[in-house]
Amino acid sequence: MKIRIKGIEIFFIKLSTQAEVKEINEIQEEIIEEFGIFDDWMDKYNYLIELSRDLPLIDPEYKVEKYLISECQSKVWLYAEYNDGLINYIADSNAIITKGIIALLIRVLSGREPREIMDADLFFIDKIGLRQNLSPTRSNGLLAFLKQMKLYAVAYNAKYKN
Amino acid sequence: MNFNVEKIRKDFPILTRKVYDKPLVYLDNGATTQKPLCVINCISNVYSYSNSSIHRGLHYLSEQSTESYERARKTVREFINARFDHEIIFTCGTTGSINGLTFSFGEKYVNSGDEIIITAMEHHSNIVPWQILCERKNASLKIIPFNDNGELLMNEYEKLFNPKTRIVAVTHVSNVLGTINPVEQIIEKAHQRNIPVLIDGAQSVQHLEIDVQKLDCDFFVFSGHKMYGPTGIGVLYGKEKWLEEIPPFQGGGEMVHTVTFEKTTYNELPYKFEAGTVNYVGAIALEEAIKYIFRLGKANIAEHEKELQQYVEYRLENTDHIRVYGKAREKISIISFNIDDIHPYDAGMIFDKMGVAVRTGTHCAQPVMQRYNIDGTIRASFALYNTKHEIDILCEAIEKVKSMFS
Numbered sequence: 001m002k003i004r005i006k007g008i009e010i011f012f013i014k015l016s017t018q019a020e021v022k023e024i025n026e027i028q029e030e031i032i033e034e035f036g037i038f039d040d041w042m043d044k045y046n047y048l049i050e051l052s053r054d055l056p057l058i059d060p061e062y063k064v065e066k067y068l069i070s071e072c073q074s075k076v077w078l079y080a081e082y083n084d085g086l087i088n089y090i091a092d093s094n095a096i097i098t099k100g101i102i103a104l105l106i107r108v109l110s111g112r113e114p115r116e117i118m119d120a121d122l123f124f125i126d127k128i129g130l131r132q133n134l135s136p137t138r139s140n141g142l143l144a145f146l147k148q149m150k151l152y153a154v155a156y157n158a159k160y161k162n
Numbered sequence: 163m164n165f166n167v168e169k170i171r172k173d174f175p176i177l178t179r180k181v182y183d184k185p186l187v188y189l190d191n192g193a194t195t196q197k198p199l200c201v202i203n204c205i206s207n208v209y210s211y212s213n214s215s216i217h218r219g220l221h222y223l224s225e226q227s228t229e230s231y232e233r234a235r236k237t238v239r240e241f242i243n244a245r246f247d248h249e250i251i252f253t254c255g256t257t258g259s260i261n262g263l264t265f266s267f268g269e270k271y272v273n274s275g276d277e278i279i280i281t282a283m284e285h286h287s288n289i290v291p292w293q294i295l296c297e298r299k300n301a302s303l304k305i306i307p308f309n310d311n312g313e314l315l316m317n318e319y320e321k322l323f324n325p326k327t328r329i330v331a332v333t334h335v336s337n338v339l340g341t342i343n344p345v346e347q348i349i350e351k352a353h354q355r356n357i358p359v360l361i362d363g364a365q366s367v368q369h370l371e372i373d374v375q376k377l378d379c380d381f382f383v384f385s386g387h388k389m390y391g392p393t394g395i396g397v398l399y400g401k402e403k404w405l406e407e408i409p410p411f412q413g414g415g416e417m418v419h420t421v422t423f424e425k426t427t428y429n430e431l432p433y434k435f436e437a438g439t440v441n442y443v444g445a446i447a448l449e450e451a452i453k454y455i456f457r458l459g460k461a462n463i464a465e466h467e468k469e470l471q472q473y474v475e476y477r478l479e480n481t482d483h484i485r486v487y488g489k490a491r492e493k494i495s496i497i498s499f500n501i502d503d504i505h506p507y508d509a510g511m512i513f514d515k516m517g518v519a520v521r522t523g524t525h526c527a528q529p530v531m532q533r534y535n536i537d538g539t540i541r542a543s544f545a546l547y548n549t550k551h552e553i554d555i556l557c558e559a560i561e562k563v564k565s566m567f568s
Binding site for chain 2: 042
């Protein structure tokens with residue numbers, strides 16, 4: 001009985017994980033499609049500028065040194081909340097294009113279980129041609145931003161996995 | 163003026179390339195300049211036909227290589243009008259020169275409680291090595307401030323001297339603001355108190371006539387790659403009397419006379435400071451860059467760059483929503499600015515896609531940003547091959563940024 005219940009439980013979690021991993025990829029495919037209509041770089045940037053405006057304004061309490069990821073070039077702040085097994089990210093940047101990219105990353109990763117975030121393979125970045133914005137040489141904090149998103153997931157996963 | 167920029171551009175192969183299908187507009191010369199074909203060919207020729215370690219072998223190639231290297235030293239001496247060849251020490255660059263000097267000078271002359279004067283507009287390369295020394299010796303830095311126009315406050319400078327002052331280290335030209343500092347005056351004031359002066363020439367040597375004897379500076383440092391030469395080669399000039407006095411900053415081969423496990427005696431100048439296998443290819447190619455500058459004429463280059471500077475200043479003054487940082491009376495062709503409240507990083511991304519290479523950010527001079535209370539600037543820095551047409555393209559890029567972010 002016990003085993004069976006546990007079995008069902010395990011089965012359920014696996015199912016839900018699989019379903020949501022698929023969802024991450026679905027969103028990535030959506031983004032790739034959205035960017036697919038632009039063949040000019042300026043249009044891509046205009047779209048990122050638009051996306052940056054959709055990112056909710058964040059409370060000044062999060063725009064402090066403690067949540068600052070990189071001081072180099074643009075400033076980026078990131079905070080993660082954990083509610084009912086899901087991580088919600090709150091982020092901002094003082095550069096608009098950076099903020100647009102952050103909006104995309106949040107759209108893909110926010111509101112998910114830590115495990116999903118940890119396992120996510122973010123292929124959309126390459127596909128929409130933003131790889132250069134995440135290269136370590138760009139020193140715009142985005143690579144560190146993504147790493148920090150994953151670190152939050154690792155930390156919450158370790159804290160609440162039982 | 164006998165200066166045909168279109169013809170000169172043909173000497174630089176990289177200027178023919180496109181980025182994102184747009185002609186490259188290279189305005190990041192403060193970071194590094196492009197290389198003329200004569201320098202590129204020189205490197206290729208040395209490795210192809212005459213490569214050999216210097217000062218070691220008796221064989222033909224080694225002799226030839228040694229001769230070329232020492233001839234390069236002579237040419238550098240002429241370039242900055244030093245008194246002796248052996249006052250020219252080859253290093254890996256400005257940063258290497260300053261780090262070496264802070265160690266050697268610091269070992270000999272800086273003790274607990276002593277003070278070092280620098281300016282508030284130094285590149286990190288002329289701040290951090292001194293801070294490391296200060297930490298090691300329990301000494302401290304004193305800073306010459308500058309006004310809103312980016313000019314040093316000379317009255318404040320004089321107030322910084324006291325019996326604990328050991329050296330003054332200042333940049334000749336600000337890499338952010340383009341200010342040409344009154345180094346003659348700075349040196350004179352220091353010498354009245356018997357204090358030596360280091361001039362960081364990283365941003366001046368490619369634009370201005372340098373005469374270290376006339377300046378009477380005690381040390382002068384610069385890099386090859388910012389003056390059309392290769393990377394990884396630079397110069398530490400020091401007056402003979404100082405170089406004789408201070409200890410070497412690196413140990414190794416070639417810099418010694420005799421080595422026993424009990425005691426090592428050092429080689430004479432300049433070899434005392436050139437440990438290991440030096441970058442002789444870099445030095446030989448740097449000579450080629452100097453010869454190229456000599457052929458064009460430094461005065462002609464300066465005149466052309468002055469025109470560019472005046473034109474870019476005129477264009478930006480007549481563009482709305484531009485804030486220029488650094489309006490010193492004496493300036494070289496570097497201009498730092500921001501567009502409205504647009505983050506320089508955002509602007510830089512758009513410039514990049516338009517083929518315009520500028521630098522954005524703090525330019526390794528964070529104290530300058532702190533002085534103006536800004537995150538960073540966009541910096542366009544010009545060289546002998548830039549054109550007014552390229553400044554027009556820069557201004558088009560500015561308009562594009564404004565239309566996208568406003």
